[in-house]
Amino acid sequence: MDLSYILNHLGEDRASYHGAVAPPLVQSSIFAFPSVADMRAGFRDEYAQHMYTRGNNPTVAMLRRKLAALEGAEDCLVFGSGAAAMAAGVIACVGQGDHVVCVARPYSWTRSLLQDFLPRFGVGASFVDGTDSAAFEAALTPRTRLIVLESPNSMTFEQQDLAAVAALARRHGIRTLCDNSHATPLNQSPIALGIDLVAHSATKYLNGHSDVVAGALCGEAALLRAVFKGPYMTLGAILSPHDAWLLLRGLRTLEIRMQRVAASTREVLAWLERQPRIRRVWSPQAADNPQLGLSERQLRGASGLVTIDLDAADVAAVERFCDGLERFLMTVSWGGYESLAFPVCAVFPPGAPLRPAAGLPLSLVRLSIGLEDPGILIADLEQALTRL
Known part of the structure; x- marks a missing residue:
């Protein structure tokens, strides 16, 4: 699938909205059903059904499809900020007593999540020099469930060898999450290198106009369904349909x-x-x-x-x-x-x-x-x- 098609056409079923070139802004909080049976089916799978915009919305769904395609992922969830996307990805992968390994200089709110917030719920974290792939293996414990990466980071631009870290994690049954905001999907493809989850502050280059705060989390559909049923729906840090529409516009360029x-x-x-x-x-x-x-x-x-x-x-x-x-x-x-x-x-x-x-x-x-x-x-x- 070529880049220009993803940015300009993918997911935009123009025949269903009168051939309009610009996608519709579906500014509705709820969606009606013709029967109890249809509504019951909606409750069974809110991930895939338009029932309540807190879970799914047609304009947001268009954006999700484009971002997933850009990252080479099966699906994508979008959030009200990049910090929310990172937090949801981390929370979905860990539980009480678990351990996370993270790069030494992540985005400040990622560090706050791992260093200050999650320890209150029994989740520990170690911070390592991500420029040395061996440092990740040295920091692993029997309770390590997740490795958090940010490559390059957003101040001094340290990188991690994503393929090497992904291979290490898979050998130990550990998930990986990489913040790809700096590079964008145009310049780096973490999933193709073996990373499980890719996060973005879509506020940055993906939108590109300094008028939206948003986040994205891309990966396998099964893993994103777990994120959806857990922190996404529970914490409610969703992206509004209007902001999704602005992001669709920003992606064109x-x-x-x-x-x-x-x-x-x-x-x-x-x-x-x-x-x-x-x-x-x-x-x-x-x-x-x-x-x-x-x-x-x-x-x-x-x-x-x-x-x-x-x-x-x-x-x-x-x-x-x-x-x-x-x-x-x-x-x-x-x-x-x-x-x-x-x-x-x-x-x-x-x-x-x-x-x-x-x-x-x-x-x-x-x-x-x-x-x-x-x-x-x-x-x-x-x-x-x-x-x-």
Whole structure:
């Protein structure tokens, strides 16, 4: 199935809604049945029936089918956020007394789920250096039920050898869950490499317009049915039909957006790597990335995330650089049409040391390259660097 067909036509049964080119927004919370027998059949399989939008909805179903096809999965469930998708995938795989192995620097709310929330219910977790596949095996216990991956991660872009970790997990009867938000299905296919579940913050590139918060979880239908019967229906972190419709619209331009982002990022990255006021540039495609070989083997292309370590004397200098940016919007998140800057120092109170003994240095600034002309972005970065 070709990419353009998935993005533009798959799941859109236009004959059933008067040949409309744009898909319908079915903004209904409930669906009626002609008989008690039909309603009873609906209750028997809410996963596949339109009964209550908290479980299933025609507009949402179109989105699910497209996202599953993009990931090469049997099915997909969509959620009100990426954090909800990750949480549902984890919760469906573990029970009291079980153990999870996770990469050392996951998304902050994934870490919070594993480190702070699930231990209250008897689920333990270990965090390992995911760049070393042997670290996963060393962390396994008889109660390990799940390995959580994020490749690349969204700040310093460490990757895991997904095929190697998947093979290890299968030997031990352990499930794997990978956050694929950074790469998108266009640039990485974890399921094809043996991963069981793939999660996305669909807020990012999949939507691409910074107007929807959403999450997706892709995998085998049988496993997603277990997610559906458990955390999906129980916790109710669903995606609204309107947000699903916006995501369907955003997907139309996914391929061309990612092509533009990748081309612009290559140009900005090459410029950043030559700047003396930048100590280091993080990117899966950076020339000094120790995992460059894995990037070339596992990723089909680049996204727009680049993190720079400013050669700053203090936090005030970092703030001057960030405050001086004119074309980069300073905010959280990434993956929209606009270019963004996220300074690590904004998370910490004034007076925090520039380079703490543990954790990330406050001189890091993550850039998300959008659809603007790369020459304009470079000029903006150049004038902001003079403020250091």
